[in-house]
Amino acid sequence: MDAPRIHHPQPLQAGQTVVLPPAASRHVQVLRLQPGDALTLFGDPLHGGQWRATITAIGRRDVTVQVQAHEAVQREPARAVHLAVGMPANERMDWLVEKATELGVASVQPLLTQRSVLRLSGERADKKIAHWQAVAVAACEQCGGNRVPLVQPVRALADWLADPVRTGLGRGLWLSLQPDVPTLARWAAMYPGPCHVVLGPEGGLAPDEEATLAHAGLQPVSLGARVLRTETAALAALTVLTLAP
Incomplete structure (x- = not known):
C-alpha cells in the first residue's frame, strides 16, 4: 500500500527531523496514523519531486517526521x-x-x-x-x-x-x-x-x-x-x- 501523501511546502533534506505544518499534522491525525508509519512529502520548492519520510512522534497538535530519501518523481504535463x-x-x-x-x-x-x-x-x-x-x-x-x-x-x-x-x-x-x-x-x-x-x-x-x-x-x-x-x-x-x- 502506498504511503499517504502529505503537502509540505518547505525545502527538505535527508536525515532531517521536521514538525509538519498545522494542516498537514491534522491530516495525519485524521488518517489515524501512528509513529513508525511511512509518509510521502511533496511540495519542496527547491528540489521538487517527493520525499519518503517516517512519523517519529504524534502530539495533540504537532506531528514530527524524519525525512529519508528524495525521489525525483514528476507527474506534471509537458505543457504548462x-x-x-x-x-x-x-x-x-x-x-x-x-x-x-x-x-x-x-x-x-x-x-x-x-x-x-x-x-x-x-x-x-x-x-x-x-x-x-x-x-x-x-x-x-x-x-x-x-x-x-x-x-x-x-x-x-x-x-x-x-x-x-x-x-x-x-x-x-x-x-x-x-x-x-x-x-x-x-x-x-x-x-x-x-x-x-x-x-x-x-x-x-x-x-x-x-x-x-x-x-x-x-x-x-x-x-x-x-x-x-x-x-x-x-x-x-x-x-x-x-x-x-
Whole structure:
C-alpha cells in the first residue's frame, strides 16, 4: 500500500527531523496514523519531486517526521496551462479547481466579469482563495501531483488585463474561449508551448469584454458547436492542451 501523501511546502533534506505544518499534522491525525508509519512529502520548492519520510512522534497538535530519501518523481504535463476563469457560482468553482488540479493546471486566476454571479471582494475573497488553495492541495495529495497549482487573488477582468505583472506568467499562447471561432484542438496541435486560457462565467463574456481580450492580443478559440458550462469548458480545454502530443 502506498504511503499517504502529505503537502509540505518547505525545502527538505535527508536525515532531517521536521514538525509538519498545522494542516498537514491534522491530516495525519485524521488518517489515524501512528509513529513508525511511512509518509510521502511533496511540495519542496527547491528540489521538487517527493520525499519518503517516517512519523517519529504524534502530539495533540504537532506531528514530527524524519525525512529519508528524495525521489525525483514528476507527474506534471509537458505543457504548462494557466486558466483565467470567470468564477462559476455555488460549489462549481470548488469542483473546477479540484478537477483542474487533477488534470495538471499550472495556475488558476479567478476573474470577476460583467456577467459573474459570484461577486467576491475583501475578506470574503481572501477566505475563498485560501479555501480553493486547500482544495488544490487535497487534489494533489490524491492524484499524485507534486506541484500544487497557485490559485491567484480574485481580479476584475479589466484590471487583470491591464496589469503588466500578468506578463510575469511567461510567454506563450494566449487564448480566449468563445463560440463560433476556430477550435482549440487546431491551435494545440500547432503550438506545443505554454498556454494561457481565459473563459467567462455563466452567460459567457460580454461582447465588449471579448473585444477587450482581442485588443489585448488573445486568440479566440472554441471547443466545438455545443454550449458548455464554465467548469466543463475549463476542463475540456485543459484536456485538449495537456493531452495533446
